[in-house]
Amino acid sequence: MRRVSEDKLVIASHNPGKVREIGELLAPYGLSVLSAAELDLPEPEETEDSFIGNAELKARAAAKASGLLALADDSGFAVDALGGAPGIYSARWAGPGKDFKPAMQRVLDELAASGDSQRRAAFICALTLAWPDGHCESFEGRVKGQVATEMRGQHGFGYDPVFQPDGFTQTFGEMEPAAKQAMSHRALAFEQLIAACFATARA
Numbered sequence: 001m002r003r004v005s006e007d008k009l010v011i012a013s014h015n016p017g018k019v020r021e022i023g024e025l026l027a028p029y030g031l032s033v034l035s036a037a038e039l040d041l042p043e044p045e046e047t048e049d050s051f052i053g054n055a056e057l058k059a060r061a062a063a064k065a066s067g068l069l070a071l072a073d074d075s076g077f078a079v080d081a082l083g084g085a086p087g088i089y090s091a092r093w094a095g096p097g098k099d100f101k102p103a104m105q106r107v108l109d110e111l112a113a114s115g116d117s118q119r120r121a122a123f124i125c126a127l128t129l130a131w132p133d134g135h136c137e138s139f140e141g142r143v144k145g146q147v148a149t150e151m152r153g154q155h156g157f158g159y160d161p162v163f164q165p166d167g168f169t170q171t172f173g174e175m176e177p178a179a180k181q182a183m184s185h186r187a188l189a190f191e192q193l194i195a196a197c198f199a200t201a202r203a
Contacts, residue, residue, distance in 0.1 A: 001196045002135055004069065008032045012062035012072035014043055022071065025190055029198050034068070041065045051075065051088060051126035052138045059130035067132050075125035075185060077159040079147055081118040082110055090159065104151055104162045111147060119146040121163060123172075125185035127193050137197055141188030156180055 009031045011019050019035040026033055036043070044061040046054040051074045058072035076090030086093040086103065093103040111119065122145065128138040145165035153161045153173025161173030165183065172180050181187060 002131070002137060003199065004029075004031075004129070004197050006031070006069040008034070009069045009071055010034045010036060010039060010041070010062050010066045012036050012041070012058045012070050018073070021186075022073070026071075029194075034066075036062055039066055046074070046088070049088070051124055052128065052140060054088060055126040055128035056130065056136050056138060059128040059136060060134060063130040063132045064134075069132075070130045071127065072130070073125055073127045073186065073189070075123070077107075077163065078122050078124055079107060079111070080120040081114050082107070085110075087124075094158075100158050101151070104159055107147060107159070107162060108150070121145060121147045123159075123163060123185040125189045127186075127189040129193065129197055137193070139189045139192040139196070141185040141190070141192070143183060143185045143188065 007030065009026065011022050011033060013019055013035060014037045023033040041062055042065070044057055046057065048054045048057055054074040055072045058074065059070045062070035062072065074088070076087050078084045078087045086107070091098065093106060094100045095102070123143045125141045126138060128136050130136045143165055145163055148162050148164045148171050151161040151173070152171045155175060155177055156172050160180070161171055164171045
């Protein structure tokens, strides 16, 4: 496992919200954080067939183009009875306008058409650190639960209103943001990444 010794990192994303969230998570480790948008880096086409594959593709492209340590994530919602769909296509199901309400309705409709008895699902997040020499370290966080019978809650984003994590009666959309973030798939992946690749947080 390679440890981080660099003091600068590029987040391989053009999404301001994601860049801000990841930057806040990395703040205790003394890194200067830049975004792919700030460096005018191109967004590579996601051609891999797994979350980790796409995270590695994006991280390697950003590291090579910038000459800096790069961090990328790829995440999505996977429903067992739908063969893992929408999976790596979670954002594409929401269309170019990123409207997730029709995407959630599609999940509910397809489950109903399949008999509705198996509702197991998971949120998955893959994180990859890539160095300019091509070396990568990848981690995956997964929160298991089930698809709710209807959309519930106004919090969160994406498929949160139809996902009910194991051990809870609320969906992610009904949970307060801090409660959801503490147990999220991204938080679980970050815990692994920090433990493996980062030194103790700097005061």
